[in-house]
Amino acid sequence: MLQMKTHYPDATRVEPVNRHTLAIVVDNEPGVLARIAGLFSGRGYNIESLTVTETQHEAHISRITIVTTGTHSIIQQIKSQLERLVPVHRVVDLTLTGEAVERELCLVKVVGKGDHRVEAMRLASAFGARTLDATLTSFVYEMTGTTDEVERFIKLMTAVGLVEVSRTGVAAMARGAEGIM
């Protein structure tokens, strides 16, 4: 027998979940990142990646790029909830504005000798990675690409002695002549 448990209605809607990249233009004031990160955690939204830096120094404006997942209505809510925050100027869903260019940078350190070392060098050059540091037993590579490419690069490097990874998260921009300020 089913038991009634709460005085809230049940969830009833089931929708497919998609990945969206949002560009958020904000005043670079203290606490703004906490406001945005807190909004996501407080309302139960996902953050897959988050990058932020001041992009217009005189105007103290920062651009935050967030990769998130959710149903269509959740993504709409995320956008509206972000726009409700007082220091948020604008939110652009780059996934909806057409294919945006998305790039991520990663640094990887691999340690090894002999065949592993040679294979690491081959893979690095195949992925167009730059060598930032080298010792007799290690390399630090810089690789830029889409999130998928970065994932693949890291996976392959794991097999040849990867010991450390640092990633920036996604930076993104819509294609075409129009700019977001």
Add this chain to the structure above:
Amino acid sequence: MSETMTGAEMVIRALQDQGVEHVFGYPGGAVLPIYDALFHQEKVRHVLVRHEQGAVHAAEGYARASGKPGVVLVTSGPGATNAITGLADAMMDSIPLVCITGQVPTHLIGSDAFQECDTVGITRHCTKHNYLVKSIEDLPRVLHEAFYVAQNGRPGPVVVDLPKDIQFKAGQYARPLSNQHKTYRPTVKGDMDHIRAAIELMANAKRPVFYTGGGVINSGTQASALLRELVQLTGFPITSTLMGLGAYPASDRQWLGMLGMHGTYEANLAMHECDVMINIGARFDDRITGRLDAFSPFSKRIHVDIDPSSINKTVKVDIPIVGDCAHVLEDMVRLWRQGAKQADKGELQEWWNKIEGWRARNCLAYKNSKETIKPQYAVQRLYELTKDRAPYVTTEVGQHQMWAAQYFRFDEPNHWMTSGGHGTMGYGLPAAVGAQLAHPDALVIDIAGEASIQMMLQEMSTALQYNLPIKVFILNNEYMGMVRQWQELLHGGRYSQSYSESLPDFVKLAEAYGGVGIRCDNPAELDAKIMEMINVNRPVIFDCIVDKTENCFPMIPSGKAHNEMLLNDYLGETGTDIGSVIDEKGKMLV
């Protein structure tokens, strides 16, 4: 012209420049300079509460009753944390407040200094916006901006956290030419194409209903006036949420009563069967919608709201209109008149016939008694005996709150103050203090429960200090009645911890505070005692001993649709196991 003054003086000056007459507060080390600045002037009157939560609720009551923002002043650490419940309450119910909190000096922030807490961190989620002011140059702008943000767009509480060294520092104060925020600009004018589409949909409606909410009250008295005009022009029925009561006169024929979980039969069935729903400033709260997939299955929906995040949040709408109620209603009224629009008279009449049939069901009827006072009867009598004075009514939270919403009838906006979204027990008494300060000569009544009243009871002392003749009308059922009702429904009538044990003698308590205590347990004496209460020009606690087992009907148990509500005669007698009337599938969905 700018003047040199200290940060503390700037706070007071900015309040004066904003036309603030009352500040609700409580002193402490981190705000002493501001209290000193208060001491030297008379324009801004400080109201000393007895608990910081009370300060915020009083400011909320003041704001709702006056249409102006409420202002709060509290110290750092415990002062700020005590204010949190009030801030969260104001956030949920969209009440404009500015709350100034003291903070430890800037060089000590982060060091776990005496009475330090991360006020902006803690209040980030329960305020519309907040500021930590670390430089005296920013202070004049921030103070005025706080008022702008609190009042514009969807209203809400704003915290300004002010370290003590900034309060002492001297700087230049000039009233900014505009107190607008540099980028925050909510949309107030609705999109004309959408408004036109809405008018078209309304003109072609067969079974329309207006569903209005707190947004109409937030928008100001002009919005209520325009709403009345539009409703009368169209001839459509209208219902409202708990938060919107009074925007449309309850005495009018087109008024169906409140909707939702404890709304009327006719309002909920109209929502269920309508083909066009016109939502003006309401947010499809779960107390309204019940089970979402069964909510108003046949309707096309128009939604007017100033906050885009309220639109399509839980219920999908066909015509969203982002804007302020008054602005949008003005356009709607104009377009309706211009087009000489009229919904099909025959269809509308048929719809009204149907509604009248539901209304004839008389869902608020209850079995009265000669021996015990029924809580519904008490509220009805209170209403009948005070309505000529257009009283301001606040409530606590529980069954008494719902009975107040059902049986007290409001014909004007801003006369009804209740904690809807947060449902904060303890709201009513301090809110009555605030409402009485806004309207010193008016009759202000807090319809209370014996449990809730004990949460902010200390504010009786505030009422005494400022000669505020508020009337606390307790529907004393010796139970946390609303909890007991849910325990009946959800937990087989096991009344775990919901009995109000060891109650104080409320009459003596009133007297101990220096007020007047009145008790009544006899229906025959009720009228005379209510008259006695309203004729005393002092704070009164009225201990109205009511039936202990009465439940609040109608009721849509969660998990049910609007057309599946429980009515009060469903059980024959109250007090039986209402859990058994819900089928097993429904129980899962509550």
